[in-house]
Amino acid sequence: MAKREPNATLGRLLGESGWSQGQFATAVNRVGTEQGRPLKYDASAVSHWLGGTIPRKEVRPLILEALARKLGRPIAHADAGFPSVGNQSNTRTATVEGLLELGRQDMDPSRRGVLGAALFSVALTVPDWPDVVGRMEAVQNGHSGRIGYAEVDAVVAMTEKLSELDDMFGGRQARPMAAAFLVNTVAPHLHADASDDVRKAMLSAASDLLYLTGYMAVDEGLHGLAQRYYVKALELAGAADDHLTFCTTLRGMSLQAVDLGHGSQALRLANAAAAASPAAGPRMRAFLAGQQAHAYAVTGDRRNALQLIREAEVAMDKAESRAAAFGSYDPSSLAYHVAQVQYGLGDLAGSVKNMEESSKLRHDVYRRTRVRYDAMLAERQLELGHLEAACVTWDRVLDDYPLVQSGRADERVAVLKSRLRPHLRNRAAQALFERAQAVSVPAAA
Structure with a gap:
């Protein structure tokens, strides 16, 4: 029986990461949990991998993802000493x-x-x-x-x-x-x-x-x-x-990343979107700069966040009054981005004020967005200590929620219930909680 060769390539990556073997295992388990695949790896499993044992095929992408997040760059199978896999996507x-x-x-x-x-x-x-x-x-x-x-x-x-x-x-x-x-x-x-x-x-x-x-x-x-x-x-x-859709898609990918808590990747994508659209009109510039500002805020870069949100405001002032029917960026969207920047920089009261302004400006056709953003507003009102105001806002959320089939809206209603539980001695909170209990939130898949 052939003796296994130690995986020196994986060992070099682990050394570069600065992780212990136990920390490496914990990071892989965390990625697995995100995927809905709970794992229970420990330092002994990592020791086996370093010794030349090839992890299961379905686990290898999780290991690569954990390393990529830590090291800040893509890690391919070969980079970690794993066998290459076929059928990889080729953008060309x-x-x-x-x-x-x-x-x-x-x-x-x-x-x-x-x-x-x-x-x-x-x-x-x-x-x-x-x-x-x-x-x-x-x-x-x-x-x-x-x-x-x-x-x-x-x-x-x-x-x-x-x-x-x-x-x-x-x-x-x-x-x-x-x-x-x-x-x-x-x-x-x-x-x-x-x-x-x-x-x-x-x-x-x-x-x-x-x-x-x-x-x-x-x-x-x-x-x-x-x-x-x-x-x-x-x-x-x-x-x-089509520069417009290319940049819009990159910006959408940035929004996805920032909502999932991956600030540096969100910033990379937001900046790529802006760089790929050098001749953007004012509305598009506001659209892109607002997302850049949000990404800078969540990464703690106050100076660039404030500079970019100001650029978005100036661009919006210059924008034509007529918005495109699909993918438009309007004053409500800008107010939301201002609120997100303020929240990321620690200005909770300012964030609540601009979330309220965004809610007032939002068109009625955006029901799903109204559910999510009003729920977010209520959460921040409660964080500010304004329980009664939060209950009023959450009441609006429950008016619309039964009409929306949205995983993100489901998450916000689940949060509503958890945030209200400590406040059930308050009459308004108790009434709202009872109403929320009657609303069916689909179980997570």
Whole structure:
């Protein structure tokens, strides 16, 4: 029997991390818990890995992710001395084929649990604009007829309708429809014959839809799946020379990361979005700068956070009054970002004030957003010691919540109950808690 060779490569990474073997095991367990896969590794398991034992195939990505988070860079299988795995995504090839595979898996009820367990990775390799721009060769002509602008317009209109449904009812309702539309309609259009202008327009429309579908996956709490949709949106946006969707997607990825507590990765993505859009108009500049400011705030960089939120305010003042129907950034969104920056920098009272302003300015069609942001406002009102005001705000949340199918809204209502429990001697808190108890919050998947 051949003697195992020690994994010196993994040992070097562990040494670079500064972790003990026990700390390494704890970090891997933590990543597993995030994925819904509880692990109980200890220092002895790490000792076996260092001695040459190859971890189970499904555990290796968790080990790589833990190291990537600690070291601040992507760690591949070979970097850790693990066997390489096949079928790794390649952003330069098989654009439409990858879209089809992703959408078909998402449509298949038997695959939903597997997709939901996909790991959110802070070390995800995100293609830069030069890596994907103009890659028309990734989309091959087929023999499924010829498309024109009418088909492009239909995809755009369907995306807008799906976005409206998402705003009103949440991602859990709208995402299965989006996945089916991607597979059954959009992918065949991308294979069809078309003029260069029409093909680029269709790629751009498909990229918008992929971004929206990824955003809906975030809303459902399927963060690994959302990243796959986002990366595919970047590929198609580059193939279409569509700076707007490319930057919007990077910004969405930053928002996902900051909400999950990964500040440095959120900042990297927000800055990449801003750098990739040098000729952005004022509304887009406000959209990007607001997210940069939020990311700087959560990483503790007060100077840059305040500078960027001021840039967002100035840009919003210059923006045209007419907002785009899809993905627009309005004064309500800016007030929310100001509140997030203030909260990240420790100004709780200022944050509450601007969250209240955002709530007043928000359009009624954004019901799902209203549930989440009003719940966040109530949590901060309570943190400030304003129990009665928090109860009034939470009451509004429960008015809308039964109409929304959203994982993130479910989380906020669960938090509502936990935050109220210590205050049940207060009459308003007790009444609200009893109302909340009557609301069914789906169990975590």
